[in-house]
Amino acid sequence: MTTxxxxxxxxxxxxxxxxxxxxxxxxxxxSLSKNDGTKAITLTFQDLWSAAIHPEQNIDLIAAIQRxxxxxxxxxxxxxxxxxxxxxxxxxxxxxxxxxxxxxQFDLELKPSSRQDGxxxxxxxxxxxxxxxxxxxxYCHNNxxxxxxxxxxxxxxxxVMVGESNSIIDAFNDPAAEFxxx
Amino acid sequence: xxxxxLWIATTRGPVEIVSxxxxxxxxxxxxxxxxxxxxxxxxxxYDAFVRRPTGLIEQITGHSSYRVDLSGxxxxxxxxxxGLAVTHLFHAEAQxxxxxxxxxxxxxxxxxxxxxxxxxxxxxxxxxxxxxAELANKTTKLDQIIVIAHATNIAEVQKLEPMGSSQPKIxxxxxxxxxxxxxxxxxxxxxxxxxPAKRSPRVFKGYIVAGLxxxxxxxxxxxLASDFVMPLSRLDTEGRYRELFMELRLMRQxxxxxxxxxxxxxxxxxENRADRLRKNMHVEIRSLxxxxxxxxSHKATITTSTLPEWxxxxxxxxxxxxxxxxxPIGIWIALVSHGTTGSxxxxxxxxxxxxxxxxxxxxxxxxxxxxxxxxxxxxxxxMPDSELLSWFNTLINDVHPADHMISRIEKSGxxxxxxxxxxxxx
Numbered sequence: 001m002t003t004x005x006x007x008x009x010x011x012x013x014x015x016x017x018x019x020x021x022x023x024x025x026x027x028x029x030x031s032l033s034k035n036d037g038t039k040a041i042t043l044t045f046q047d048l049w050s051a052a053i054h055p056e057q058n059i060d061l062i063a064a065i066q067r068x069x070x071x072x073x074x075x076x077x078x079x080x081x082x083x084x085x086x087x088x089x090x091x092x093x094x095x096x097x098x099x100x101x102x103x104x105q106f107d108l109e110l111k112p113s114s115r116q117d118g119x120x121x122x123x124x125x126x127x128x129x130x131x132x133x134x135x136x137x138x139y140c141h142n143n144x145x146x147x148x149x150x151x152x153x154x155x156x157x158x159x160v161m162v163g164e165s166n167s168i169i170d171a172f173n174d175p176a177a178e179f180x181x182x
Numbered sequence: 183x184x185x186x187x188l189w190i191a192t193t194r195g196p197v198e199i200v201s202x203x204x205x206x207x208x209x210x211x212x213x214x215x216x217x218x219x220x221x222x223x224x225x226x227x228y229d230a231f232v233r234r235p236t237g238l239i240e241q242i243t244g245h246s247s248y249r250v251d252l253s254g255x256x257x258x259x260x261x262x263x264x265g266l267a268v269t270h271l272f273h274a275e276a277q278x279x280x281x282x283x284x285x286x287x288x289x290x291x292x293x294x295x296x297x298x299x300x301x302x303x304x305x306x307x308x309x310x311x312x313x314x315a316e317l318a319n320k321t322t323k324l325d326q327i328i329v330i331a332h333a334t335n336i337a338e339v340q341k342l343e344p345m346g347s348s349q350p351k352i353x354x355x356x357x358x359x360x361x362x363x364x365x366x367x368x369x370x371x372x373x374x375x376x377x378p379a380k381r382s383p384r385v386f387k388g389y390i391v392a393g394l395x396x397x398x399x400x401x402x403x404x405x406l407a408s409d410f411v412m413p414l415s416r417l418d419t420e421g422r423y424r425e426l427f428m429e430l431r432l433m434r435q436x437x438x439x440x441x442x443x444x445x446x447x448x449x450x451x452x453e454n455r456a457d458r459l460r461k462n463m464h465v466e467i468r469s470l471x472x473x474x475x476x477x478x479s480h481k482a483t484i485t486t487s488t489l490p491e492w493x494x495x496x497x498x499x500x501x502x503x504x505x506x507x508x509x510p511i512g513i514w515i516a517l518v519s520h521g522t523t524g525s526x527x528x529x530x531x532x533x534x535x536x537x538x539x540x541x542x543x544x545x546x547x548x549x550x551x552x553x554x555x556x557x558x559x560x561x562x563x564x565m566p567d568s569e570l571l572s573w574f575n576t577l578i579n580d581v582h583p584a585d586h587m588i589s590r591i592e593k594s595g596x597x598x599x600x601x602x603x604x605x606x607x608x
Contacts, residue, residue, distance in 0.1 A: 109208070111205075111206055111208065111209055113203065113205060113249055114203050114204060114205050114206070114249070115201065115203040115249060115251075117217070118219075119214075119219045119249075121205070121209045121212075123208065123209065151221065151225070151226070152226055154210075154226065157210075159209065159210045159212075160221075161212055161214060161219050161220075161221040162219060163219040
């Protein structure tokens, strides 16, 4: 094949290689767009760390982590290692609903608002002081982690206002749930 | 129970109090957005505004925890305090008596101190403009707007809204305290506000108890100090310095915090006294002009550790002692000649008990012409000097007194003077 000197020349092998590369890229993009979240995704430790430090900004990431058993196990190990205080599962209570969960390191108390509009106040009483300011209360309920931002701690007490639909209400009443503070 | 409509002015538009609810005292007071369960970040400040000991609201209502739902967010500042304080006044009144302000809107801005004093705030122009804009959107009919703020802020609003020109009618309520507001609305809770100012008998009782406790505290401290100082003072007064030093050392080494510090300050007191005595002890040496022409008339006050060289001349010398303090002192003085070998020659050794301001001139003496070191040593004391005398005698025999000897005299609270003239051959 003869061409003029100012045209780009490409031989057949090079064109074939470029075509294959483009086809692979198209297939990959199609595959990713069709991913329903059930397939394994690759996450670095940095991703897990970001999710643990800033859970409010990484809601989708946390959901993705918890869909994958392997990532969920790594995330669980990371969160447990980050806990400043922890409260293990409670002994099974006689009544269905608890109003207080006590632990060696902190207690939790759930009080409904007198306005009876579905608002609850979760009172967290820490037994010891820590050097760092606690940022989150998080809990493992039904093999899934959930986070609540803590209000400023005053005299070892923090308080969070939640609605009755918040998952912490169920977790609070489930003796098997575990709570942590970091 | 329906409360009057109340707006809290903010620079982002007025915020309406939607509801107020008494909560369990274990719950911290919260401000939240109506129907959202979203607590506002300033809730801890509101809790401090409500709850004793810093809080004002609990003082008025007797309850320590509230949830207040607001129509919009309040993010910073303290101008919300007046609006919430008024809300609590209305709420407390409504619980006792029927209280309402039909077709009225209460507009508030201002800070409130823990004693219920209303203070002015800033950005009134912005707040009022936002209020006017919001009023235009309000569909319900208003007969009047009651503007509650500090007189300074009221004046600012009045500049923007000339009297009588607006609809609905604006009523201005300049408030210097919550009392003014309670009086205007004829609230029975106003009695609670006035009560602290009158200082109830209970408060007086508290003051009396506090006063008695204070007196007991002072008496105990004085007794402790007395018990502590008395033995040391006694040893000092009797001139028993060895025992005094031993006592102070024991206190420093084996005593408690009070003993250690007490010993330190007592020792400082003795050292200061020594310094004062040293300054108030006046020692003057004179060379008298005689028939011998080599002897000229000289005079020197000994203030440093050096004697004038003319003391080596074989002339007639005379020492004068003076007491410049306001209390009697005793001065031991000696002039000694130390040769290179042998024992020192005591040329003069004398004692003078001087009343305040008095001076005494000691007998004249003739100094032999020699190259020996001449030393003047003087010790001034206001206490018995039996122990000092033995130290004095030791010192005058030593041409170079040991530092610890000098230190011992100064630590006993005695003034010490030491001056030397080395040989004429120098």
